[in-house]
Amino acid sequence: MILLDAGTTYAKILNTETNEKxxxxxxxxxxxxKADIGTGHNINRFAKQSVNEIIALSYAGKRLIKEKSFTLLDVGSRDAKYVIFENGNFIHSDWNTECGAFTGQAIEILGSYLNLNYNAIEPQKEFITATCGLLGMGHVFDMVASSVEPGIAAARLIKGVCMSMYRFARKPHKIYLTGGLVNxxxxxxxxxxxxxxxxxxxxLEGVLEYAASKKDDINL
Amino acid sequence: MEDKDKKETENINYDPSQDMVLTRHGFVKGKEKSFLQNPKDKPFIGIIGIPPKAVMEDLIKKNAIILSLDMYKVDQLITEPTENILPKAYCAQIKRIIANILAATDYWTEDVVDSVLVGRNPISEIIIEDSEISRCNEMGFVADFIENELKIKLTRVKNNDLERKGDFICKSGIPLDDKFGQIAGYFYRDIEKKKPFRPEYVKPKCAFWGTPPWGDFSLASYFPDETHIYGWTRCVENLTPGDLKLELEFDPDIPTVFFAQSFCPKAGLASYLASKHPRGIFIDMDLGLTRSTVAKLTAFLQLNGVVV
Incomplete structure (x- = not known):
């Protein structure tokens, strides 16, 4: 079976028979x-059946995380979403869909444009608070123009995005993180x-779990 | 036979959510809207917001045809008529009201505007509810626009009605989009002294808090019939649109969707209340529903066991 997570920028494909990723x-x-089933912003173009992204995230959390209470945050290129479980029960979720998003993509574009190696840059304490990725990039360019090192300026934006994600996810004491920014x-x-x-x-682990729970309704 | 086929095709293609117009008779849909070709001997009055009861009763006495400029929609033109007046990132409902005013006052020619008002008298007066707290605190700006740009009589009124009439429709089991329509109709029924519509109470599975989703009523189709309404829409059924205390109420025991128009000051209130609610979510909408908003909403309802 071919599973697909068709995000805004990247497609993650899993062949369940060979376990090839x-x-x-x-x-x-x-x-x-055409994948057999999948999730993600672009899924309807490339799969026979689709699972809502928040549903997939919830089922993934239940499948992969041993604790009964957890916060699972997915930061992608276009948007971010999270689910909170307490004692095994779904408590809350949210999804910053359009405005206020594009943060992941902005970080990637910024890295390419300023030729930055994010793995070699130290995190910053100071941070830039930006409403969205595009506005954040504007702040970084302003800082660079005022002689701040490009890597430091970008790190301040990234710290700002992290603070925003932390608050967005209701300030948990621990975060399980997925999405493109885990790299x-x-x-x-x-x-x-x-x-x-x-x-x-x-x-995709969530898609698998969801499909297993709804095997009478899903045709695989 | 051909006529029958044609009629059936029209029915299939007809999307009431695109055509719903709020008038003193409640929502008018499809071909019924032709009644808006108003008789020439009656005054034709536009209203924005919810004027106080006394003002509305006076209009009824005058046999006025009343058009809600909040609801009448020239959607396809919503950005075009307003692009030199308002910034692009701005409340779509205010854009809609401005576009509606321009359409209803013949500022735009009939061949440009897909007007349901062809053949009517021009609108003679606009009454605007300009209360400090009520549906919208941008109304003052809309009033300024009418005064400065259009040669039309403008009356500013404040709605301080605080006598609550009840919330039977909000807490009933009729479909959510019908609730919105009936609440609008209730407003006029009360003024016309008609028997109020009082459907039976139903135990809620979830709740909707906020203004009606003017930009796209299809939002309502994702909710079960057992959805209670809170927020400003509930205030309207109570005929107390400026009752902030009532607007702030919610039921912490049922999953609640806190809805607001994007770029609306009420979005701050909706977002805040959602954060206070144990199982609340904030959803906003700009011009219309997006795939992401629908996904977020349906996931919330599904994960809370509201829908399967």
Missing amino acids: TVKKVAELEKTF NALFVKSMPVETICLDRFTL
Whole structure:
């Protein structure tokens, strides 16, 4: 069975028979590609059946996290979403869908534009508070123009994004993190609380769990 | 036979959520809206917000045709008529009101505006509810625009009605979009002294807090019938749109969607109350529903066991 998490920028593909995992840009997916089931912003273009992203995230948390109470946060290129469970029960979720988002994509674009290696930059205490990725980039360029090192300016933006994500997720004492930014060491180190990274295929684990729970309704 | 086929095709293509117009008769849909081609011997009055009861009763006495400029929609033009007046990132409902005023006052020619008002008299007066707290504190700006740009009589009124009439519709089991329509109708029924619509109470599965989703009523279709209404819409059923104390109420025991128009000051209130509610979520909408908003809403309802 082929599972697909078709995000805004990247597609994560899991072949459940071979356990082969692939990440590629959504733009590079063949137009004829059809996964059996999946989730993500672009899923309806590339899969026969789809699972709501928050639902997938919830089921992933229940499948992968041993604690009964946890906060699982997914920071992608376009948006961020989280689920909170207490004593095994769903308590809360939210999703910053459009305005106030595009943070992940902004961090990636900024890194390319300023030629930054995020793994080699130290986290900053000071941070930039920005409403969205585009406004955040504007702040970084202003700081660079006022002689702040590009890496430090970008790190302040990333710290600001981390603070925003922490508040967005209702200030938990520990965060399980998934999404594209788990691969950004500076981002992970800038989180203000203990942060445990799950891989980028987490949502697909949720899709699997959801499909198993609804096997009478889902045709695989 | 051909006529029948044509009629059936029209019915299939007809989307009431795109055509709903709020008038003193409640929501008017589809072909019924032709009644808005108003008789020439009656005054044709636009209203914005919820004027106080005394003002509305006076209009009824005059046999006025009343058009709610909040509801009448020229959606496809919502950004075009306002782009030189308002910033792009601005409350879509205010844009809609401005676009509606421009359409209803013939500022735009009939071939540009898809007007349901062809053949009518021009609107003769606009009454604007300009209360400090009520549906919207941007109304003062809208009033300024009418005064400065349009040669039309403008009356500013404040709604201080605080006598609560009850919330039977809000707490009933009729579908949520019908609740919005009936609440609008209730407002006029009360003024016309007609028997109030009082459907039976139903135990709630969830709640909707906020203003009606003017930009896209299809939002209501994702909620079960057992949805109670809180916030400003409940204030309207009570005929107390400026009753902030009532507006702030919610039921902490049921999952609640706190809804607001994007860029509306009420979004701050909705977001705050959602953060206080044990199982609340804040949802906003700009011009219309987006796929992401629908996904966020349906996930919330599903994860809370409201819908399967």
